[in-house]
Amino acid sequence: MGQVEMGQNAVSETITAGAGNADGSALSARGINKSFGSLVVAADVAINLPAGVRYALIGPNGAGKTTLINLLTGMLRPDAGRIFLGSDDITALPPEARVQRGLVRTYQINSLFPQLSALEAVTLAVCERRRIARTWWRPLTAYTEDIDEAHGILATLNLAAVCYRPTRELAYGQQRLLEIALALATRPKVLLLDEPAAGVPREESRDLFAAIAGLSRDITVLFIEHDMELVFRFASRILVLVGGRVLVEGTPAEIAADERVRAVYLGKEHGAPRHG
Amino acid sequence: MTSDSIAAAARETAPAGARDFLRGQIRWRWSEIVFWLATLLPFVLAPDYLVLASQVAISALFALSLDLILGFSGIVSLGHAAYFGVGAYTAGLISVWGWGEPLTGLVVAGIAAGLVGYVTSFVIARFRHLALIMITLGFGLLLQEAANSAGWLTGGFNGLQGIHTWPLLGKFEFDLYGYTAYAYALAGLFLIFLVARRIIHSPFGLALRGIRENGARMPAIGAPTHSHIRTIYTIAAIIAGIAGAMLTQSTETVSLEALGFQRSADVLVMLILGGTGKLYGGIIGAVVYMVARDQFAGLNPQYWYFWIGLLLIAVVMFLPNGILGGLELLAESAKAQWAKSKWAKTP
Amino acid sequence: MPPVFGVLFDGIAYGMLLFLMSVGLSVTLGMMNFVNLAHCSFAMLGGYVTVTLMNALGWPFFATLPVAFIAGAVASIVLERLFFRRFYNSNELNQCLLTIGIVFVSIAAAAYIYGTDQQPMQLPPYLQGSIHFRGLDLAVYRLFLIAAAALITIVLVVTLEWTRFGAQVRAAVNNQRMARGLGIDVDTLFGFTFALGGGLAGLGGALAIAMLGLDPSFALTYLIYVLIVVSVGGLGSIAGSFAAAMLLGVADMAGEYYIPALSSVLIYLVMLVMIMWRPSGLFGRR
Numbered sequence: 001m002g003q004v005e006m007g008q009n010a011v012s013e014t015i016t017a018g019a020g021n022a023d024g025s026a027l028s029a030r031g032i033n034k035s036f037g038s039l040v041v042a043a044d045v046a047i048n049l050p051a052g053v054r055y056a057l058i059g060p061n062g063a064g065k066t067t068l069i070n071l072l073t074g075m076l077r078p079d080a081g082r083i084f085l086g087s088d089d090i091t092a093l094p095p096e097a098r099v100q101r102g103l104v105r106t107y108q109i110n111s112l113f114p115q116l117s118a119l120e121a122v123t124l125a126v127c128e129r130r131r132i133a134r135t136w137w138r139p140l141t142a143y144t145e146d147i148d149e150a151h152g153i154l155a156t157l158n159l160a161a162v163c164y165r166p167t168r169e170l171a172y173g174q175q176r177l178l179e180i181a182l183a184l185a186t187r188p189k190v191l192l193l194d195e196p197a198a199g200v201p202r203e204e205s206r207d208l209f210a211a212i213a214g215l216s217r218d219i220t221v222l223f224i225e226h227d228m229e230l231v232f233r234f235a236s237r238i239l240v241l242v243g244g245r246v247l248v249e250g251t252p253a254e255i256a257a258d259e260r261v262r263a264v265y266l267g268k269e270h271g272a273p274r275h276g
Numbered sequence: 277m278t279s280d281s282i283a284a285a286a287r288e289t290a291p292a293g294a295r296d297f298l299r300g301q302i303r304w305r306w307s308e309i310v311f312w313l314a315t316l317l318p319f320v321l322a323p324d325y326l327v328l329a330s331q332v333a334i335s336a337l338f339a340l341s342l343d344l345i346l347g348f349s350g351i352v353s354l355g356h357a358a359y360f361g362v363g364a365y366t367a368g369l370i371s372v373w374g375w376g377e378p379l380t381g382l383v384v385a386g387i388a389a390g391l392v393g394y395v396t397s398f399v400i401a402r403f404r405h406l407a408l409i410m411i412t413l414g415f416g417l418l419l420q421e422a423a424n425s426a427g428w429l430t431g432g433f434n435g436l437q438g439i440h441t442w443p444l445l446g447k448f449e450f451d452l453y454g455y456t457a458y459a460y461a462l463a464g465l466f467l468i469f470l471v472a473r474r475i476i477h478s479p480f481g482l483a484l485r486g487i488r489e490n491g492a493r494m495p496a497i498g499a500p501t502h503s504h505i506r507t508i509y510t511i512a513a514i515i516a517g518i519a520g521a522m523l524t525q526s527t528e529t530v531s532l533e534a535l536g537f538q539r540s541a542d543v544l545v546m547l548i549l550g551g552t553g554k555l556y557g558g559i560i561g562a563v564v565y566m567v568a569r570d571q572f573a574g575l576n577p578q579y580w581y582f583w584i585g586l587l588l589i590a591v592v593m594f595l596p597n598g599i600l601g602g603l604e605l606l607a608e609s610a611k612a613q614w615a616k617s618k619w620a621k622t623p
Numbered sequence: 624m625p626p627v628f629g630v631l632f633d634g635i636a637y638g639m640l641l642f643l644m645s646v647g648l649s650v651t652l653g654m655m656n657f658v659n660l661a662h663c664s665f666a667m668l669g670g671y672v673t674v675t676l677m678n679a680l681g682w683p684f685f686a687t688l689p690v691a692f693i694a695g696a697v698a699s700i701v702l703e704r705l706f707f708r709r710f711y712n713s714n715e716l717n718q719c720l721l722t723i724g725i726v727f728v729s730i731a732a733a734a735y736i737y738g739t740d741q742q743p744m745q746l747p748p749y750l751q752g753s754i755h756f757r758g759l760d761l762a763v764y765r766l767f768l769i770a771a772a773a774l775i776t777i778v779l780v781v782t783l784e785w786t787r788f789g790a791q792v793r794a795a796v797n798n799q800r801m802a803r804g805l806g807i808d809v810d811t812l813f814g815f816t817f818a819l820g821g822g823l824a825g826l827g828g829a830l831a832i833a834m835l836g837l838d839p840s841f842a843l844t845y846l847i848y849v850l851i852v853v854s855v856g857g858l859g860s861i862a863g864s865f866a867a868a869m870l871l872g873v874a875d876m877a878g879e880y881y882i883p884a885l886s887s888v889l890i891y892l893v894m895l896v897m898i899m900w901r902p903s904g905l906f907g908r909r
């Protein structure tokens with residue numbers, strides 16, 4: 001149970017879903033615009049995640065990174081633009097329908113279920129995926145496979161020991177992991193991680209990224225991260241967002257060599273205290 | 277962690293613990309069994325109070341219905357009496373129109389309240405916070421005014437006249453002493469309690485708790501939040517309607533206060549007093565509230581609400597989880613004390 | 624006089640009262656997100672203060688108005704310090720329950736002291752009767768109400784738009800965290816705002832007696848109307864509250880005049896539709 005099998009299911013589905021799409025992109029968006037009043041947070045943004053990529057979205061605070069994730073996952077409605085999951089246009093779908101199709105995100109600021117135990121929370125996500133969360137006439141304990149699966153996911157993230165405790169009693173770092181566990185329980189094809197290591201001590205954030213890197217290659221991953229060392233270590237492509245605009249997009253080598261990136265971003269932020 | 281070790285950890289299972297943990301939450305406790313046995317005591321110990329006991333059971337059922345949406349799903353309502361009232365008037369009307377059979381009356385009333393609940397749930401599911409409070413309050417008042425205006429149907433201010441309930445199962449008359457009424461209400465409460473218990477321990481019940489804990493997060497795990505809310509709201513409306521119908525049938529009267537703001541406030545007080553989200557909170561609250569009101573029956577209702585007001589303030593300030601929450605705290609600290617003293621004796 | 628004008632006139636006078644009674648709640652709700660269902664109890668308090676001073680002590684009507692204002696202000700600031708401030712970070716259900724408790728207590732207290740009857744009140748002679756103007760018959764007291772409320776509104780708007788206090792209140796309504804960050808003492812500010820809102824409600828209650836009557840159920844009856852004004856107008860929006868109060872005042876009067884049997888049904892219906900259509904209110908920001 002868990003990652004390995006999960007991945008294999010996801011493979012075949014990703015391939016069929018992406019089949020109509022010549023470039024094999026898992027998630028793409030174009031012409032995305034969004035303003036809050038007079039503040040433009042997304043200006044004609046285009047993004048394309050090839051299947052299986054490890055994609056970093058970087059940019060200074062307030063660049064609009066979280067907003068872009070909100071737009072891609074349907075938590076916010078773009079003023080203009082289209083979003084494709086594989087070859088399907090998902091622009092009009094509500095957030096939960098996108099999750100059911102495999103587009104899943106985590107939150108920069110923990111957004112969990114304080115009174116539920118970690119096991120219950122992850123079991124809930126599994127039940128929702130399996131469409132049994134509408135069942136009110138059978139006890140939860142009848143669904144042993146789903147409970148086992150939830151437990152398995154928690155175990156892979158080293159949360160098995162604390163999974164019976166209410167979420168609010170977990171240490172901060174464990175709550176960050178639970179964020180990811182919830183996302184994994186939905187069996188994502190495309191996983192958008194919003195600063196998964198935000199507020200986590202540096203040594204722990206390495207482990208956390210190692211765990212992310214260890215995810216099946218069938219899951220396409222986009223992550224936001226301020227620590228350039230981690231970004232260059234784990235990303236295979238990088239997009240730099242500044243003031244709601246795409247500044248540049250390319251491989252780590254291209255980004256590292258780019259003068260504009262040095263000027264607006266790396267020059268200021270590299271080596272600076274990590275953002276929390 | 278490498279990908280190999282992740283895979284290995286995934287295969288290694290300790291699920292027996294996980295299943296036991298969840299099963300432990302569902303198991304029937306001794307205190308529950310004792311509680312339900314105790315509900316039979318009024319038949320032998322207080323036969324003079326069976327009428328009151330039947331009204332307590334009906335109020336408890338109504339509070340249980342509110343607990344399903346408020347306590348377990350976090351949907352605040354200041355107008356829950358609307359569904360109680362629809363059930364009450366439906367039962368009254370079919371009796372006035374010539375069909376006084378109680379069980380079918382109950383079913384029809386439940387369906388009517390459920391239909392109203394289902395239609396309104398589409399609105400309810402879209403709102404939270406202050407807007408939701410205003411909408412439920414407004415809907416309750418709207419229905420009350422509408423019932424008042426539609427005097428030709430509801431009897432208006434004077435209430436519905438000429439309700440007669442046939443004997444239960446064709447045998448048991450609804451007597452003056454309330455034997456039949458209490459048996460009827462208690463059986464209804466117990467059966468519906470079993471259903472509610474099943475609901476909250478189901479996957480759906482888990483989803484409801486998820487909505488209560490963090491409704492905004494639910495879509496991000498793929499949950500159709502609105503549809504969940506519509507389902508539980510409809511179920512709660514059906515139960516409220518059944519409670520209303522039971523009141524009409526056992527008292528053979530129904531008036532506007534069946535769907536007034538006061539009733540919505542009363543049931544809220546009962547639930548808060550007993551403790552929300554605990555299944556038994558509404559029942560305990562109903563017992564305390566109704567018995568107290570019976571004791572102070574001589575009191576002018578104005579003054580009764582003085583004490584209710586003070587009680588509300590005191591409960592939200594000092595007893596945020598109600599009587600049951602307070603008892604749990606007491607039990608826990610007693611246990612801790614006991615453990616400490618034992619530890620002190622055995623150095 | 625054609626009924627349309629009469630209805631309009633009465634509706635505007637009524638709307639002015641509703642505005643005075645609700646503007647404080649709108650601002651405090653917008654600022655601290657605190658659902659204060661006891662707001663109309665302050666209005667009721669103002670009413671009883673005026674009645675008592677006039678009937679028992681023989682004070683002139685106008686002399687009682689500042690006292691009614693002060694009574695509302697003091698009562699609200701006391702409740703704020705004692706109870707409300709502990710619930711700013713609580714959920715809206717707890718806030719509702721706490722303040723409903725206060726409403727119940729206030730109603731019972733009023734009934735205990737004054738009984739449940741309507742309170743008699745004798746307006747000074749120069750506010751009685753009506754004047755004739757171009758064929759219109761205008762009640763003097765309602766004219767006075769409109770003028771007084773308009774004056775208060777202007778003072779209020781000037782205070783909020785042009786003074787330092789007003790700038791701070793607006794900043795706090797807009798974004799409480801940012802206001803704190805700018806070094807505004809939001810807690811003290813909120814105490815003052817609360818007092819101002821409670822005072823205006825007290826004054827509104829005093830002015831309302833001659834038009835709406837006064838008995839202990841006032842705190843609950845007009846609470847509904849105040850809540851409608853606030854939620855339709857939009858939290859924290861003075862212009863919104865004003866527009867909503869006028870709309871509700873005129874609509875209620877018109878309903879009562881033209882279709883008395885269905886008027887309250889219609890009011891609630893319109894309110895529900897408005898909230899569903901624009902949950903953040905006519906002039907709401909969110």
Ligand SMILES: Nc1ncnc2c1ncn2[C@@H]1O[C@H](COP(=O)(O)OP(=O)(O)OP(=O)(O)O)[C@@H](O)[C@H]1O
Pocket residue numbers: 036039041059060061062063064065066067068108275
């Ligand atoms: N709902 C909203 N309403 C108004 N403004 C918003 C809203 N959400 C975000 N903003 C603004 O949009 C801008 C971009 O915010 P966003 O959270 O996307 O930045 P970010 O790149 O994720 O920054 P960080 O690195 O700090 O997380 C910010 O100036 C923020 O204040």
Ligand SMILES: [Mg+2]
Pocket residue numbers: 065066067108
């Ligand atoms: Mg962000």
